[in-house]
Amino acid sequence: MPRTVYEFPSADAVATGLRDLVLRAQDEALSKHDRFTVALSGGSLPNTLAKGLLAKPEGFRWDRWHVFYADERCVPLDHPESNHRLAQTELLSKVPIPSSQVYTLNPALVEKPAEAAEDYQKQLMTVFATKSTVRFPVFDLILLGMGPDGHTCSLFPNHALLEESEQWVGYLTDSPKPPPTRITLTLPVVNHAHMVVFVTTGANKKDTLVQILDRKEPLPAAQVNPIHGQLYWFLDEPAASGLQTTLVDKPAVL
Numbered sequence: 001m002p003r004t005v006y007e008f009p010s011a012d013a014v015a016t017g018l019r020d021l022v023l024r025a026q027d028e029a030l031s032k033h034d035r036f037t038v039a040l041s042g043g044s045l046p047n048t049l050a051k052g053l054l055a056k057p058e059g060f061r062w063d064r065w066h067v068f069y070a071d072e073r074c075v076p077l078d079h080p081e082s083n084h085r086l087a088q089t090e091l092l093s094k095v096p097i098p099s100s101q102v103y104t105l106n107p108a109l110v111e112k113p114a115e116a117a118e119d120y121q122k123q124l125m126t127v128f129a130t131k132s133t134v135r136f137p138v139f140d141l142i143l144l145g146m147g148p149d150g151h152t153c154s155l156f157p158n159h160a161l162l163e164e165s166e167q168w169v170g171y172l173t174d175s176p177k178p179p180p181t182r183i184t185l186t187l188p189v190v191n192h193a194h195m196v197v198f199v200t201t202g203a204n205k206k207d208t209l210v211q212i213l214d215r216k217e218p219l220p221a222a223q224v225n226p227i228h229g230q231l232y233w234f235l236d237e238p239a240a241s242g243l244q245t246t247l248v249d250k251p252a253v254l
């Protein structure tokens with residue numbers, strides 16, 4: 001499916017635009033089934049997302065949301081490096097999503113990443129289906145960040161996990177970005193989603209975006225190409241400033 005690259009004048013405008021797209025994704029999902037399944041990244045994403053959603057929360061059906069993490073660091077859930085802690089602080093503590101519908105790393109398994117990944121895969125199966133029924137889960141929406149090295153989820157350049165083609169959740173103990181031990185959705189899961197949105201702001205991502213969107217270098221984020229779903233890039237002006245690729249300017253309606 002083709003990608004759409006939006007350029008917004010500021011990070012605040014990215015947050016507003018993202019809010020509108022998340023609402024659309026939610027409404028599309030609820031017109032087809034009774035739940036909205038979303039995977040959140042860590043890093044800068046929860047703050048941008050919260051800014052948009054909390055500024056205008058009307059229309060969100062929080063009781064229907066099922067929230068997973070695109071990746072998680074193998075640390076206790078209240079640790080400063082935990083993606084769940086970040087999402088909880090920025091957004092989840094401020095909206096009435098039932099806690100039973102927020103799927104976290106099993107904190108008893110932080111020292112056992114292989115078991116933590118297997119456990120998280122089992123949690124996915126409780127919502128989507130078992131692995132014997134569906135090859136890969138189909139998320140309604142996956143919200144991704146991209147690191148300056150082109151990583152997304154916890155899929156890092158040249159890492160063997162990029163080749164994973166069977167498992168839904170992988171683990172690594174050698175992340176080049178601390179902390180080293182993490183679990184992550186695999187590329188096939190991301191590429192089976194109904195909608196995937198990269199949210200990338202700031203001039204420090206500018207050169208990597210040129211590598212991915214203009215030069216099509218095979219960095220991890222460039223390997224996100226949903227098979228049947230839609231792919232959006234939400235950029236602010238500093239992030240987009242080096243790009244030659246066709247940009248869609250400040251969409252009025254998403």
Ligand SMILES: O=C1O[C@H](COP(=O)(O)O)[C@@H](O)[C@H](O)[C@H]1O
Pocket residue numbers: 040041042043044045070071072073083144145146147148151152153154177
């Ligand atoms: O380590 C991580 O980094 C990426 C990118 O973070 P950002 O701060 O550059 O947006 C993030 O998407 C991922 O979830 C996180 O674990």
